[in-house]
Amino acid sequence: MNENVVNTSELTKRYGDRLAVDRVSMNVRRGEVYGFLGPNGAGKTTTLRMMLGLIRPTSGSATVLGQPAGGPAVTARIGALIEGPGFYPYMSGLDNLRVMTRYRGLPESAATAALVRVDLADRGADKFKSYSLGMKQRLGVASALMGEPELIILDEPTNGLDPAGMADMRALIVALAEGGQSVLLSSHLLDEVQEICDRVGVINQGRLLRESTVADLRGSAHITLTARPLDAALAVAMEAAGEDGCRLVGEQVELDLPESAAPGLVRDLVAAGIDVHSIGSSERSLEDVFFEMTTTHEMESLS
Amino acid sequence: MTSNGLVASTRAEMLRLRKWPAVWVTVGSWLALSLMFGYAFNYVSYTSGSNGFSNEGTTKAMLLAEMMPANVPDVFVQGMPMFGGALMMVLGAIVAGNGYGWGTWKTVFTQGPSRHSVVGGSLIALTVFVIGILVVTMAFDLVCALAIAGVESQSVVWPSFGSVASSFGAGFLVLEMWTLAGFLLGTVARGPALSVGLGLVWALVIENLLRGVGVLLDPVESFTHVLPGTAAGSLIGAIVGVSDGGDGTPGVLDAISGTQATWTVAAYVVVLPLVAAWLVRRRDVT
Numbered sequence: 001m002n003e004n005v006v007n008t009s010e011l012t013k014r015y016g017d018r019l020a021v022d023r024v025s026m027n028v029r030r031g032e033v034y035g036f037l038g039p040n041g042a043g044k045t046t047t048l049r050m051m052l053g054l055i056r057p058t059s060g061s062a063t064v065l066g067q068p069a070g071g072p073a074v075t076a077r078i079g080a081l082i083e084g085p086g087f088y089p090y091m092s093g094l095d096n097l098r099v100m101t102r103y104r105g106l107p108e109s110a111a112t113a114a115l116v117r118v119d120l121a122d123r124g125a126d127k128f129k130s131y132s133l134g135m136k137q138r139l140g141v142a143s144a145l146m147g148e149p150e151l152i153i154l155d156e157p158t159n160g161l162d163p164a165g166m167a168d169m170r171a172l173i174v175a176l177a178e179g180g181q182s183v184l185l186s187s188h189l190l191d192e193v194q195e196i197c198d199r200v201g202v203i204n205q206g207r208l209l210r211e212s213t214v215a216d217l218r219g220s221a222h223i224t225l226t227a228r229p230l231d232a233a234l235a236v237a238m239e240a241a242g243e244d245g246c247r248l249v250g251e252q253v254e255l256d257l258p259e260s261a262a263p264g265l266v267r268d269l270v271a272a273g274i275d276v277h278s279i280g281s282s283e284r285s286l287e288d289v290f291f292e293m294t295t296t297h298e299m300e301s302l303s
Numbered sequence: 304m305t306s307n308g309l310v311a312s313t314r315a316e317m318l319r320l321r322k323w324p325a326v327w328v329t330v331g332s333w334l335a336l337s338l339m340f341g342y343a344f345n346y347v348s349y350t351s352g353s354n355g356f357s358n359e360g361t362t363k364a365m366l367l368a369e370m371m372p373a374n375v376p377d378v379f380v381q382g383m384p385m386f387g388g389a390l391m392m393v394l395g396a397i398v399a400g401n402g403y404g405w406g407t408w409k410t411v412f413t414q415g416p417s418r419h420s421v422v423g424g425s426l427i428a429l430t431v432f433v434i435g436i437l438v439v440t441m442a443f444d445l446v447c448a449l450a451i452a453g454v455e456s457q458s459v460v461w462p463s464f465g466s467v468a469s470s471f472g473a474g475f476l477v478l479e480m481w482t483l484a485g486f487l488l489g490t491v492a493r494g495p496a497l498s499v500g501l502g503l504v505w506a507l508v509i510e511n512l513l514r515g516v517g518v519l520l521d522p523v524e525s526f527t528h529v530l531p532g533t534a535a536g537s538l539i540g541a542i543v544g545v546s547d548g549g550d551g552t553p554g555v556l557d558a559i560s561g562t563q564a565t566w567t568v569a570a571y572v573v574v575l576p577l578v579a580a581w582l583v584r585r586r587d588v589t
Contacts, residue, residue: 099319
């Protein structure tokens with residue numbers, strides 16, 4: 001199922017001289033957890049607000065669930081938590097959700113069920129203003145889940161949560177996707193995105209730098225080899241990984257091969273009378289890729 | 304705007320207004336002030352025989368007559384141009400304005416109903432509260448008048464249906480207009496503090512000053528005739544009557560005719576929500 005639930009085309013938002021979102025074209029597929037990744041102020045929330053019709057794009061367009069973003073018929077099929085939970089401080093968590101069930105035309109029992117899902121049932125009768133930041137955040141997520149919307153947009157949902165709360169939230173998001181709901185999640189936490197997202201869009205300074213699967217973004221694992229004599233080692237390495245899969249990095253040879261290929265490679269090297277000084281496998285984390293990408297982008301914009 | 308969206312929004316807004324202590328404080332203040340100035344002070348001066356600012360120049364018989372059931376339609380509306388309107392403006396302003404600071408409008412606009420439905424629902428809920436306030440005030444006034452008539456062994460003469468209806472209609476127009484003005488101010492300022500402050504200064508100070516200047520300058524006087532305070536004061540003035548000496552109830556005026564006042568207030572009741580809805584629809588929610 002590769003049907004897109006979100007399509008944006010050259011989506012742009014300009015505030016005076018500042019370009020908050022710059023020609024962002026992204027796609028979120030049905031049933032996936034899509035990570036929208038970027039540092040604070042990169043334009044994530046502004047893009048999400050445009051998808052929900054909260055703000056109008058300066059140019060470009062967004063299609064959500066097959067219709068132009070922002071229409072009541074579309075918004076009713078989305079559950080959203082955007083830039084912090086906004087609730088009535090004088091009412092209890094449960095009453096706040098009851099108000100939202102009325103807006104959504106749902107039975108009020110949906111409010112109680114949603115509180116249970118985010119583990120807030122025992123504090124549902126307490127006033128919203130007495131909640132901790134993490135509890136407020138969980139209430140925001142509970143509100144977004146009500147009515148089993150087809151698309152759930154969560155803007156930094158783990159903000160303010162303790163480690164256990166973060167783990168619970170991630171498990172909940174994965175469970176939502178397994179149940180067939182699509183989740184668009186913005187985050188500046190790379191571990192979080194790496195752990196739970198199928199695909200990622202990386203945004204910085206308003207521009208979408210890359211959109212792909214987490215695995216593609218990280219690239220394949222590679223083997224780093226130190227051996228003497230170097231030219232003989234390079235010849236063996238080329239036989240194993242092909243000419244394009246081999247690079248000389250300083251005094252080391254880098255091969256685009258998985259870790260499982262290391263024992264065979266060592267045997268070949270030893271059989272050719274080469275001394276193997278060290279061999280290891282390394283895999284880039286999303287963090288490495290992200291910093292590489294955003295730094296390159298910044299350098300380009302400086303020059 | 305769909306009827307489903309409007310009904311859903313009205314139901315949601317009714318729930319959150321009902322649960323909001325600030326709403327009940329505002330409603331309670333109006334009731335307390337209205338009973339205090341309508342009956343408590345007058346009854347105390349009637350029984351003690353002393354004259355205060357609220358009953359200056361009236362005889363004891365007149366004081367008693369003012370507190371009788373037949374006079375309820377007048378007592379019911381006389382506080383509206385001044386503190387009734389001001390309190391309702393506060394109500395409208397906090398209902399519209401607080402949602403921006405709390406981020407609740409942002410949450411509500413992502414629930415499904417269109418922005419027009421949401422604003423419409425909020426205004427209908429506020430209107431239900433205004434009607435509720437009028438009914439409760441009328442009931443309280445009647446209870447007070449009957450109690451005083453009983454205690455003072457006066458025969459009970461009921462007000463005519465026509466006078467009750469016209470007072471109720473005028474009271475509704477005046478309170479609804481100020482509520483809607485507050486809602487628009489809260490929407491424009493996107494917060495309660497500035498909107499309440501500006502609204503009260505306008506209603507309680509600026510319009511009075513302009514009417515003062517209007518005595519000297521004709522163009523200013525013509526301008527004051529279309530202002531909400533003047534229109535509301537004149538509408539109530541047409542019901543309760545304004546003494547020639549001009550030392551009657553503050554805010555109750557005879558600057559324009561009752562008919563002109565009714566149309567002016569009605570025009571505000573139509574235009575204010577349209578402007579608020581237009582503004583909410585076109586603005587980005589950040």
